Amino acid sequence: xxxxxxxxxxxxxxxxxxxxxxxxxxxxxxxxxxxxxxxxxxxxxxxxxxxxxxxxxxxxxxxxxxxxxxxxxxxxxxxxxxxxxxxxxxxxxxxxxxxxxxxxxxxxxxxxxxxxxxxxxxxxxxxxxxxxxxxxxxxxxxxxxxxxxxxxxxxxxxxxxxxxxxxxxxxxxxxxxxxxxxxxxxxxxxxxxxxxxxxxxxxxxxxxxxxxxxxxxxxxxxxxxxxxxxxxxxxxxxxxxxxxxxxxxxxxxxxxxxxxxxxxxxxxxxxxxxxxxxxxxxxxxxxxxxxxxxxxxxxxxxxxxxxxxxxxxxx
Amino acid sequence: xxxxxxxxxxxxxxxxxxxxxxxxxxxxxxxxxxxxxxxxxxxxxxxxxxxxxxxxxxxxxxxxxxxxxxxxxxxxxxxxxxxxxxxxxxxxxxxxxxxxxxxxxxxxxxxxxxxxxxxxxxxxxxxxxxxxxxxxxxxxxxxxxxxxxxxxxxxxxxxxxxxxxxxxxxxxxxxxxxxxxxxxxxxxxxxxxxxxxxxxxxxxxxxxxxxxxxxxxxxxxxxxxxxxxxxxxxxxxxxxxxxxxxxxxxxxxxxxxxxxxxxxxxxxxxxxxxxxxxxxxxxxxxxxxxxxxxxxxxxxxxxxxxxxxxxxxxxxx
Amino acid sequence: xxxxxxxxxxxxxxxxxxxxxxxxxxxxxxxxxxxxxxxxxxxxxxxxxxxxxxxxxxxxxxxxxxxxxxxxxxxxxxxxxxxxxxxxxxxxxxxxxxxxxxxxxxxxxxxxxxxxxxxxxxxxxxxxxxxxxxxxxxxxxxxxxxxxxxxxxxxxxxxxxxxxxxxxxxxxxxxxxxxxxxxxxxxxxxxxxxxxxxxxxxxxxxxxxxxxxxxxxxxxxxxxxxxxxxxxxxxxxxxxxxxxxxxxxxxxxxxxxxxxxxxxxxxxxxxxxxxxxxxxxxxxxxxxxxxxxxxxxxxxxxxxxxxxxxxxxxxxxxxxxxxxxxxxxxxx
Numbered sequence: 008x009x010x011x012x013x014x015x016x017x018x019x020x021x022x023x024x025x026x027x028x029x030x031x032x033x034x035x036x037x038x039x040x041x042x043x044x045x046x047x048x049x050x051x052x053x054x055x056x057x058x059x060x061x062x063x064x065x066x067x068x069x070x071x072x073x074x075x076x077x078x079x080x081x082x083x084x085x086x087x088x089x090x091x092x093x094x095x096x097x098x099x100x101x102x103x104x105x106x107x108x109x110x111x112x113x114x115x116x117x118x119x120x121x122x123x124x125x126x127x128x129x130x131x132x133x134x135x136x137x138x139x140x141x142x143x144x145x146x147x148x149x150x151x152x153x154x155x156x157x158x159x160x161x162x163x164x165x166x167x168x169x170x171x172x173x174x175x176x177x178x179x180x181x182x183x184x185x186x187x188x189x190x191x192x193x194x195x196x197x198x199x200x201x202x203x204x205x206x207x208x209x210x211x212x213x214x215x216x217x218x219x220x221x222x223x224x225x226x227x228x229x230x231x232x233x234x235x236x237x238x239x240x241x242x243x244x245x246x247x248x249x250x251x252x253x254x255x256x257x258x259x260x261x262x263x264x265x266x267x268x269x270x271x272x273x274x275x276x277x278x279x280x281x282x283x284x285x286x287x288x289x290x291x292x293x294x295x296x297x298x299x300x301x302x303x304x305x306x307x308x309x310x311x312x313x314x315x316x317x318x319x320x321x322x
Numbered sequence: 323x324x325x326x327x328x329x330x331x332x333x334x335x336x337x338x339x340x341x342x343x344x345x346x347x348x349x350x351x352x353x354x355x356x357x358x359x360x361x362x363x364x365x366x367x368x369x370x371x372x373x374x375x376x377x378x379x380x381x382x383x384x385x386x387x388x389x390x391x392x393x394x395x396x397x398x399x400x401x402x403x404x405x406x407x408x409x410x411x412x413x414x415x416x417x418x419x420x421x422x423x424x425x426x427x428x429x430x431x432x433x434x435x436x437x438x439x440x441x442x443x444x445x446x447x448x449x450x451x452x453x454x455x456x457x458x459x460x461x462x463x464x465x466x467x468x469x470x471x472x473x474x475x476x477x478x479x480x481x482x483x484x485x486x487x488x489x490x491x492x493x494x495x496x497x498x499x500x501x502x503x504x505x506x507x508x509x510x511x512x513x514x515x516x517x518x519x520x521x522x523x524x525x526x527x528x529x530x531x532x533x534x535x536x537x538x539x540x541x542x543x544x545x546x547x548x549x550x551x552x553x554x555x556x557x558x559x560x561x562x563x564x565x566x567x568x569x570x571x572x573x574x575x576x577x578x579x580x581x582x583x584x585x586x587x588x589x590x591x592x593x594x595x596x597x598x599x600x601x602x603x604x605x606x607x608x609x610x611x612x613x614x615x616x617x618x619x620x621x622x623x624x625x626x627x628x629x630x631x632x633x634x635x636x637x638x639x
Numbered sequence: 640x641x642x643x644x645x646x647x648x649x650x651x652x653x654x655x656x657x658x659x660x661x662x663x664x665x666x667x668x669x670x671x672x673x674x675x676x677x678x679x680x681x682x683x684x685x686x687x688x689x690x691x692x693x694x695x696x697x698x699x700x701x702x703x704x705x706x707x708x709x710x711x712x713x714x715x716x717x718x719x720x721x722x723x724x725x726x727x728x729x730x731x732x733x734x735x736x737x738x739x740x741x742x743x744x745x746x747x748x749x750x751x752x753x754x755x756x757x758x759x760x761x762x763x764x765x766x767x768x769x770x771x772x773x774x775x776x777x778x779x780x781x782x783x784x785x786x787x788x789x790x791x792x793x794x795x796x797x798x799x800x801x802x803x804x805x806x807x808x809x810x811x812x813x814x815x816x817x818x819x820x821x822x823x824x825x826x827x828x829x830x831x832x833x834x835x836x837x838x839x840x841x842x843x844x845x846x847x848x849x850x851x852x853x854x855x856x857x858x859x860x861x862x863x864x865x866x867x868x869x870x871x872x873x874x875x876x877x878x879x880x881x882x883x884x885x886x887x888x889x890x891x892x893x894x895x896x897x898x899x900x901x902x903x904x905x906x907x908x909x910x911x912x913x914x915x916x917x918x919x920x921x922x923x924x925x926x927x928x929x930x931x932x933x934x935x936x937x938x939x940x941x942x943x944x945x946x947x948x949x950x951x952x953x954x955x956x957x958x959x960x961x962x963x964x965x966x967x968x969x970x971x
Contacts, residue, residue, distance in 0.1 A: 158654045161947055163898035165905075166939040167661065169920065170932060174665050194895070251787055255902050258789045259909065260924045273789055277910055282793065282801050283808070290797070294790025302785035306778070376869040407871030421866035423880050425887070425959055435867065438876040467959050484870065 048314045055314060058307025065300050069120050072113025080110040080267045091288050100288040103279045108272075112292050115269035119250050119300065122184045122268075126249030129188025130195055131242045137192065138199025139226050143207055149200075156193045156200075164190035168256055180263045183256065187249050195241055202237055206230050236315035243308050247301040254297055269293035325351040325374075325491055325524065330386035332373040340382070341597045343369040345548035347386070348623060349631075351491075356517055356525045358535030358556065360571075361545035362594060368416065370545065371493045371528045373397060375413045391490060408439060412489035412522075416496045418480040422468040429464030432483055439487075446486060453482045453521070457512055474505050481512065485521045492522040498534055506531075510538045532575060536560050541629065544568050547594045547605040550623050552637075554630040564626065564637040566610045604634070612636045643961055647951045651944045658940040662933050663713045695724055722937065723930035725923075733934035736919055741938075743811055744915030746832065748904050751839035752893070758840075759847025760889055764882050766848065767855035776848065783845025788903030792838040792910035799834055807831050809912035835911045839903055843896070850892060854885035887958050894950040897943055 049055055077096030078084055089101040091108075099108035141152040168186055175182065206212065207230065215225045231238070256262060257270025276282075276290035330347045333340040343366040351357050359367045373381060374388060374397060383398035390410060396402040415421055423431050432450065433443035451461045457478040468476055477497065485492060494513060498506040516522045527539060535542050535556060542559040544551045544567065552565040563569045570590045592609035595601055603618040604610070610617070616635045623633040632638055704712070716722075722733040766776040800808035807813070812827050858864065858881035867877050905917030912918060916935055923931035955961045 154650060154653070157650045158657055160895070161651065161654045161944065162658055163901055163939055163943045165898055165902035166936045166943075167658075169924075170662060170665055170936045174929070247785065251785075252902075254787050255789065255906055258787075258906050259921060270787075270789075273793060277793065282797050285801065287797065290790075290793050294787055294793060297790065298782065298786045301787075302782050305781045305785055309781075372869075376865075378865075404871045404873075407869065409871070413869050415862070415866055415869065417862040417865075420862040423863040423867075423884070425884055426880065434876060435870060435872055438872050439870075469960060480866075 045314060052310045052314055054306050055310030058303040058305075058310060061299055061303035062307065065116060065296065065303075066120060068113060069116035073110070073117060076107065076110035076113055078107040078110050080114045081106060088284065088286055099292060100286070102275070102289050103281065103284070103286065108289055108292070111267045111272055112269075112296070114267050115272055115293060116296060118180055118263070118266065118268040119253070119297065121180055122187065122253040123246040123250040123300075125181065125184035126187035126191065126253065127242055127246035129185060130191040130245045130249065131238070133189065133192040134195025134241075134245075135199050135231075135238065137196040139203055139230065141196070142200040142203025143222060143226055143230065145204075145207075152196075152200075156196050159190070160193035160197075162190075165252070165255065168252070169259070169261065178261065178264050180266065180268075183253055183261075183263055184249070187252050187256075191245060191248060191252070195245060198241060199234075199238070202234050203230055206233055236311070240308050240311050240315075243304050243311070247304040250297060250301055269297055324353055324389075324391060326389040327374075328387045328389075330370070330373070330388060331384035332369060332377070333382050333384050334369075334380045335382050336380070336598075339598055340384075342548050342600055343381075343597055344373060345597075345600065347545075347548075347550050349543060349550060349553055351524050351526070353523055354517065356514065356527060356538060356540045358539030358542040359526050359528045359545060360530065360532055360535055360542055361551075362530060364594065364597075365545045366548045366597070367528050367530075367545045368495055371495055371526055372413070374491070374526075375403075375407060375411055375493060408484075408489065409487050410489055411491045411493070412484045412487070413493045414481055414484045414495065414497050416499070418477045418497060419473045419500065421480050422476060424468050427465055427467055428471075428479055432464075432486070435483070436486075441487075450482070450486060453486070454479070456515070457482060458508075474501060474509075477501070477509065478512070481509070481516075485516055488521055490523045492516070492525045493528065494525060495528045496530075497527075498529060498531065506534060507537070510534050514538055532560070532572065544571070547600065548597050549605055549620075550631075550633060551606070552630075552632045552634075553623075554627070558627075558630055564630070564632045565634045566612050566636070567606050570611075643955060644951070647948060651948060655940065655944060659714070659717065659937065660710075662937055663710060717937070722934035725928055725931050733930050736931060737916065737934060737938050740914060740916045740919045743913055744904060744908065744917065747835055747839060747907070747913070747915065748900065751836055751843060751904070752897075752900055755840045755843035756847055756889070756893060759844040760851045760886065762844070763848040763851025763853075764855055764878075764885075766852045767859070768878065773852070777852065780845040780849040780852070783842055784849060786842055786845075787906075788838060788842055789906040789910055791842055792835065792907045795834050795838050796910055806834050809910075811914050831911075831913070835907045835913050838907050838910075839900065842903065843900055846896065847889065847892075851885060851889060854888060855881050858882075858884050887954070890950060890954045890957065894947045897946055901939060901943070 073080075084101060084105040084107060086095070086097065086101050087105045088103050089097055089105075091098055091100040097107055097109065099112055101108060102111075137152055137156060141149045141156075167190055171186060203226075212225060212229055215229045220228070253262075253268070254270035254273075257268045258274045260274060262268050262271045262274075270293070272293040273290055276286065281287075281289045327350070328348050330344055331342070332344040333342050345366075347370060359371060361367045369381065372378070373383070374395070377383060377397065377400065388395040388397055390406070395406060395411070422428065426434070436443050436446060451464070454461065454463060459475060459478055459482075463471065463475070463479060471479065477500075481497070497513075498509055501509060513525065513527065517525060527535065529535060532542075539556045541553060542556050543553040544559070544565065546567050552559065552563060552568045554563070559568060560572060563572055567590075574589050590609055595605055595608070601607070603620050604613075607613045607617045612634075614635070621633045621635050621638065623631050624638050625631045626638055720734055722737070725731050725733055725736055762776060763780075766773045766780075796808060799806045807830055809831075811831050812824065813831075855878075859877065861881075861884075864877050864881060867880070904915070905920060907913070908915045908917030909921045916939070919931060920935050922928070923935070
């Protein structure tokens with residue numbers, strides 16, 4: 008899971024003399040709109056470009072791969088323990104039981120992206136709801152939500168998922184994603200709450216209150232847009248985290264029962280002594296793929312941080 | 323001690339170009355002089371003051387020279403400046419209330435600081451306590467963490483720490499801005515007392531609040547959009563300023579005891595120019611009631627009276 | 640100060656109750672008679688054994704009693720340390736299985752967590768110092784922290800054990816060698832311990848290093864750092880303060896990261912067939928040995944709560960702000 012401290016806090020701009028980019032007296036300077044300026048920095052940021060490229064390539068592979076794979080992932084073909092070859096489309100060879108590793112691999116990639124998006128998305132939404140409410144309202148609501156957050160936070164979610172998933176007989180990818188989402192939100196809630204606190208105390212929120220907007224409107228129209236970059240980066244971290252958790256669950260044997268995933272590939276390969284049999288094409292690609300996706304997501308995040316926070320940009 | 327600044331230029335690097343915050347500034351400070359540096363937000367006064375001590379990341383030394391007590395001050399060289407910092411030239415920062423390490427007791431932090439500059443804390447401990455008591459802080463403060471002190475107390479602690487080594491020049495950057503009026507007066511008086519007791523030889527007091535300067539400063543230097551506008555003894559600036567900007571500034575200050583039933587308080591219409599691509603000539607031209615064609619050329623900062631300098635074609639005439 | 644501790648205790652007690660309740664309620668949430676459902680999955684051939692298991696289940700679940708009484712008896716047996724009996728390893732009690740597995744898991748977890756925290760923080764601080772180091776260490780750190788624990792375990796096993804054969808491929812010790820307290824046995828234990836330990840250590844280290852680096856950069860931009868620098872303090876002093884201040888959220892982070900490291904330890908044990916809790920869980924899941932799963936879950940919960948509490952105490956000692964009793968919201 009992502010390391011604590013990975014997400015930087017939203018920084019406020021220092022007071023710079025008139026004329027520096029971003030200060031209110033910019034009318035005489037050349038006007039560059041906010042979005043265009045962001046994009047300008049975005050394409051020039053190496054980390055962002057690199058991370059995005061890798062992620063998108065894997066995504067492309069996940070989408071197109073299963074379409075070009077020659078054999079269904081779970082089908083037992085004739086050739087056992089085949090090394091990667093161009094013959095018959097076994098580009099990543101076969102497993103001990105003759106299944107097409109490439110087909111399993113790209114299916115697993117798909118599953119990874121689905122679980123990441125869904126699990127990360129659910130965690131993000133729940134985290135935002137809890138975080139915004141606690142941060143905006145404060146008081147007793149905040150105390151209560153804080154307690155709930157702390158309780159869920161402390162429970163080792165993995166152990167929890169263990170117990171729940173173990174009892175469920177039929178598990179689909181959706182169920183897995185939902186469970187992961189429902190147990191990963193506390194960290195997000197805390198972060199959102201902290202940011203909301205600092206924004207709520209600012210003047211534009213008081214103005215909005217005075218002009219009669221209700222809480223929901225304020226949160227959606229005033230606070231959230233100011234945090235949008237932060238929320239986006241948070242979602243990326245949750246996305247990566249969900250993929251890692253899913254892989255761990257799958258490896259233990261609690262993965263979706265009707266399909267194959269990257270974690271399950273690793274589990275099956277270890278179970279079938281693939282290491283001793285030197286069937287490296289079976290157990291190396293899945294982990295490598297996870298590392299590539301999650302790693303590039305993290306790097307992308309760092310790049311995004313630099314793009315959104317002018318102070319971090321090196322001149 | 324004396325400070326001689328000659329045609330100092332310090333710009334901020336930005337992606338859009340250089341922001342010319344300090345754009346050719348020349349002035350002197352005599353021994354024992356408290357000089358107020360006044361101007362609107364964004365005029366470059368903080369940049370000027372801070373550039374003499376510590377160039378932050380975006381600031382870039384572009385040209386000019388600075389001499390402290392006859393010896394050049396290498397403000398462009400971060401490492402070389404370390405010799406002078408704290409010992410000869412010191413600063414009370416704008417952020418004095420958060421300038422203390424929150425996880426270190428005051429006494430311990432000062433001891434660390436002095437030790438790192440090669441000074442044994444033991445030698446100064448007694449004096450440190452004496453000065454703390456002078457500003458109204460008891461010796462117990464040494465054993466407290468910053469969070470246990472109020473804002474005003476932290477401010478005063480920082481004042482004492484910054485002047486502990488009796489620097490020749492002290493730069494006080496907006497030290498009264500965050501305080502209430504009575505504390506402002508107390509702090510301002512403390513500054514003068516520091517000078518009178520010899521803790522500090524000369525001072526640059528940076529503020530946008532003219533009333534403080536009237537209380538404290540010997541001379542006032544007014545800055546506008548990166549340029550110097552007028553320098554004169556405090557009384558002269560307040561009572562008989564010559565530069566149009568200074569005049570409008572002073573006249574826009576409310577006076578105690580005067581009720582504005584008939585007149586409205588005048589501000590100065592317009593806004594200062596952006597310092598990214600500042601206009602040629604006098605920078606106050608667009609807002610100045612006395613502007614003329616001459617003002618397309620930058621007026622020099624000339625002496626028009628005893629210790630009174632102005633940068634204005636009309637005023638100097 | 641006391642308020643802080645009491646608050647934490649409250650949360651932990653609440654968490655414990657919630658966890659136990661979840662643990663108890665899960666089988667009841669399954670449709671139908673949970674015992675019959677469990678029995679049908681196991682499909683025991685021998686009718687006598689089946690009888691035994693059925694009786695054991697019925698006893699454990701107390702299905703003839705009203706719901707609240709079942710809940711109550713669950714707590715009672717918990718307090719007595721009775722976590723049920725393993726089905727697969729019948730009649731071994733679950734508590735005995737856990738007790739035998741614990742030393743191995745702790746033997747991996749504790750050194751790996753503490754060492755990776757220490758080394759990771761030092762490396763992160765180093766990276767924050769120099770741009771050159773930063774450019775090499777940082778991507779490395781991100782790659783490491785993005786690596787799934789099981790995969791690095793597989794990789795280490797494949798390289799060191801299978802391909803180069805310098806270290807054993809699994810288990811805690813060589814079963815053929817003698818088991819007494821001797822130097823050779825100790826060395827044998829160490830050799831078997833090394834690879835699983837390294838897997839855990841490397842991944843965790845990456846995470847800590849990155850976190851610390853970011854925290855230190857943030858601290859170096861703080862007002863107190865600027866103030867010290869403007870008074871001519873050498874970089875060493877500023878760095879020392881920044882490091883100390885950055886450590887505080889890292890201590891809190893230790894408690895937060897515990898869950899992830901435990902998960903990592905479990906899968907690492909599986910790869911290396913290291914006889915700790917992870918290995919037992921794996922076997923229990925494969926064999927649908929629910930009591931073992933439940934028991935280990937509760938045990939992990941208790942362990943994590945205790946560890947959290949210890950970290951809270953340490954944090955309180957180290958951060959003067961909590962001792963003075965200021966607000967403690969929003970730390971880390």
